[in-house]
Amino acid sequence: MSATARRRTSASFVVGTLLVAMLLAVVALSFVWTPYAAAELDIPNKLQLPSQAHWLGTDSLGRDIASLLIVGSRVSIAVGLIAVGIGIGFGVLLGLVAAVRRGWIEEVLMRFADFTFAFPALLSAIMLTAIYGPGLVTSIVAIGIFNVPVFIRLTRASALVVRSREFVTAARALGKSEWQITLEHVLPNILPILIVQATIQFALAILAEAALSYLGLGTQPPTPSWGRMLNDAQTQLFRAPQLALYPGAAIALTVLGLNLMGDGLRDFFDPRLADRR
Amino acid sequence: MASLVVFTVLDVLPGNIAEVMLGESATPESVAMLSQRLGLDRPAPVRYLDWMRGLASGDLGISVAYDTPIASLLGERLAVTVPLALMAMLLTTALAFALGLWAASQHGRGGDTLVMAASQVGIAIPNFWFAILLSLVFAVKLGWFSATGFPGWTADDGGGPLAALRALVLPAVALAVVQASILARIVRSAVVDVMREDFVRTARAKGVSRRGVLWGHVMRNAMVPVLTVMGLQFANLLAGTVVIERVFALPGLGLLAFQAIANRDLVVVRDVVMLLAAAVVAINFVVDVLYVVIDPRLRARRS
Numbered sequence: 001m002s003a004t005a006r007r008r009t010s011a012s013f014v015v016g017t018l019l020v021a022m023l024l025a026v027v028a029l030s031f032v033w034t035p036y037a038a039a040e041l042d043i044p045n046k047l048q049l050p051s052q053a054h055w056l057g058t059d060s061l062g063r064d065i066a067s068l069l070i071v072g073s074r075v076s077i078a079v080g081l082i083a084v085g086i087g088i089g090f091g092v093l094l095g096l097v098a099a100v101r102r103g104w105i106e107e108v109l110m111r112f113a114d115f116t117f118a119f120p121a122l123l124s125a126i127m128l129t130a131i132y133g134p135g136l137v138t139s140i141v142a143i144g145i146f147n148v149p150v151f152i153r154l155t156r157a158s159a160l161v162v163r164s165r166e167f168v169t170a171a172r173a174l175g176k177s178e179w180q181i182t183l184e185h186v187l188p189n190i191l192p193i194l195i196v197q198a199t200i201q202f203a204l205a206i207l208a209e210a211a212l213s214y215l216g217l218g219t220q221p222p223t224p225s226w227g228r229m230l231n232d233a234q235t236q237l238f239r240a241p242q243l244a245l246y247p248g249a250a251i252a253l254t255v256l257g258l259n260l261m262g263d264g265l266r267d268f269f270d271p272r273l274a275d276r277r
Numbered sequence: 278m279a280s281l282v283v284f285t286v287l288d289v290l291p292g293n294i295a296e297v298m299l300g301e302s303a304t305p306e307s308v309a310m311l312s313q314r315l316g317l318d319r320p321a322p323v324r325y326l327d328w329m330r331g332l333a334s335g336d337l338g339i340s341v342a343y344d345t346p347i348a349s350l351l352g353e354r355l356a357v358t359v360p361l362a363l364m365a366m367l368l369t370t371a372l373a374f375a376l377g378l379w380a381a382s383q384h385g386r387g388g389d390t391l392v393m394a395a396s397q398v399g400i401a402i403p404n405f406w407f408a409i410l411l412s413l414v415f416a417v418k419l420g421w422f423s424a425t426g427f428p429g430w431t432a433d434d435g436g437g438p439l440a441a442l443r444a445l446v447l448p449a450v451a452l453a454v455v456q457a458s459i460l461a462r463i464v465r466s467a468v469v470d471v472m473r474e475d476f477v478r479t480a481r482a483k484g485v486s487r488r489g490v491l492w493g494h495v496m497r498n499a500m501v502p503v504l505t506v507m508g509l510q511f512a513n514l515l516a517g518t519v520v521i522e523r524v525f526a527l528p529g530l531g532l533l534a535f536q537a538i539a540n541r542d543l544v545v546v547r548d549v550v551m552l553l554a555a556a557v558v559a560i561n562f563v564v565d566v567l568y569v570v571i572d573p574r575l576r577a578r579r580s
Contacts, residue, residue, distance in 0.1 A: 012397070119512075119554065119557065120512050120513055120515070120516030120557070121516075122516040122517070122519055122520070123516050123519075123550055123553055123554070126519065126534055126535075126538065126546070126550065127546070127550055129538060130537070130538045130541075130543055130546040131543070134538075203401070207403055210403050210405075211403065211404075211405060211520050214405050214520065214523075215519070215520060215523060215535060217538070230403075230405065230406060230409065233409070234409055234524070237409070237412070237413060237417060238417060241413050241417065244406070244409045244410065244413060245410075247406075248402075248403060248406030248407075248409070248410070251403050251406065252398070252401045252402045252403065252406070253401070255400070255401035255402075255403075256397060256398060256400075256401035259397060259400060259401060260397065
């Protein structure tokens with residue numbers, strides 16, 4: 001690894017991890033303390049600028065922006081966790097099946113993965129909300145479905161590489177079954193790649209949820225979410241432009257943190273890649 | 278294939294779509310009336326074939342919510358979305374190649390680090406937030422562009438080609454910045470990779486200039502991975518128009534899809550999604566063709 005690349009990698013990994021740690025701290029904080037109750041309306045004090053009483057000011061209904069941001073972090077984390085969970089759960093399983101079984105099962109699975117992969121997540125989310133109505137659950141499922149083919153492709157490709165290695169042949173010679181080999185040898189070896197991809201998909205899921213909530217198709221009121229806050233902010237763009245800043249910055253910092261952490265992890269697990277970048 | 282999936286999800290899965298479209302307060306009589314109007318009494322395969330025939334001939338029936346032919350509705354909206362997507366893709370490509378090539382030429386030095394850091398930030402920014410910020414600065418504060426709306430392409434609509442293009446500038450920039458950040462990274466790493474190849478050293482050794490090597494040898498080889506990403510990005514751009522058109526209240530395909538959902542007009546949703554899916558398939562096809570144009574070795578391998 002060249003010196004510059006290594007320096008850049010470790011710096012971005014530290015920044016990323018700090019940002020993610022901050023986010024987790026905020027989520028934890030949201031359960032024990034917020035400056036104000038997030039749903040508390042205070043119409044006389046609406047659209048205030050940042051002050052001692054309200055650190056980031058208040059929105060069009062007099063709600064405390066800082067409190068809304070803190071509570072809104074929960075939705076982002078929940079969506080990321082569940083949507084990536086769906087993707088890993090189904091994707092890794094199907095990817096392993098494709099790699100072990102080969103033949104027509106693999107062919108069918110991969111065609112399916114190619115097709116869903118080419119279909120933007122936002123479109124499938126729109127289709128689902130058209131039928132089942134807008135809501136947090138619908139959007140999580142839609143984003144989760146989009147994650148499945150990503151993990152199918154990645155799992156199959158990396159499992160095939162591991163399965164061609166000598167220690168797998170040795171394990172087979174020892175009489176281990178295909179599924180034993182998959183669980184004991186293949187899975188642990190592809191785990192790092194999956195973890196890296198998971199952080200990236202986590203970031204994408206947060207972006208997708210924010211977009212859906214902004215459109216009014218995701219999280220429904222009164223649950224605070226960053227995407228919804230941006231939607232509210234846009235209606236007040238002429239009167240209180242500062243409202244548009246905070247939720248967007250919260251999303252951007254979260255996504256940036258996850259991406260940087262993912263990059264750092266990848267270089268840690270596979271230093272050869274870092275050298276090439 | 279894609280059409281089958283869209284049809285299944287939006288027509289067969291919901292059960293009776295007339296019920297979905299009318300909502301929970303519908304009376305049995307109104308459901309029966311709408312069912313008949315949509316021809317839901319016929320079996321699903323017949324409806325599917327009918328829809329396919331409609332797609333091919335451009336006759337998609339009449340929208341329940343808008344009471345206008347769906348085909349002309351889609352045509353009107355395409356006149357906004359297609360130019361917007363093309364403009365955004367053009368901007369994306371120009372920005373990404375300029376930044377990516379510059380970063381590659383500075384590989385391992387300050388400029389490289391700067392571009393990489395900036396592109397990380399660009400990737401993390403939600404495009405609709407960026408769109409709001411753009412309209413805040415350039416429309417609300419500076420007044421250079423209008424924050425919302427679309428004047429139309431002809432003078433009769435009160436607009437004109439120039440006014441229409443102007444209305445698309447901010448949305449296109451908002452769409453392009455995120456995609457350009459991703460593409461710039463791909464361009465950079467593809468170029469850096471190819472630069473390490475032996476044939477590049479050979480070409481330099483026989484006296485070809487840096488510029489000559491870059492355009493004659495490196496770009497052609499670096500284009501294959503770049504093209505793959507560009508294909509995926511165009512699909513994402515099309516999906517992104519759904520959000521961006523809403524930010525700027527542009528009457529495009531995305532806004533139509535959004536309004537159709539609000540109106541529970543499943544027939545229109547189905548047609549819009551199908552149109553976007555068809556565009557995605559078409560783009561993939563174009564990318565496949567371009568592969569062969571750029572890299573003749575692929576042609577030999579296939580035959």
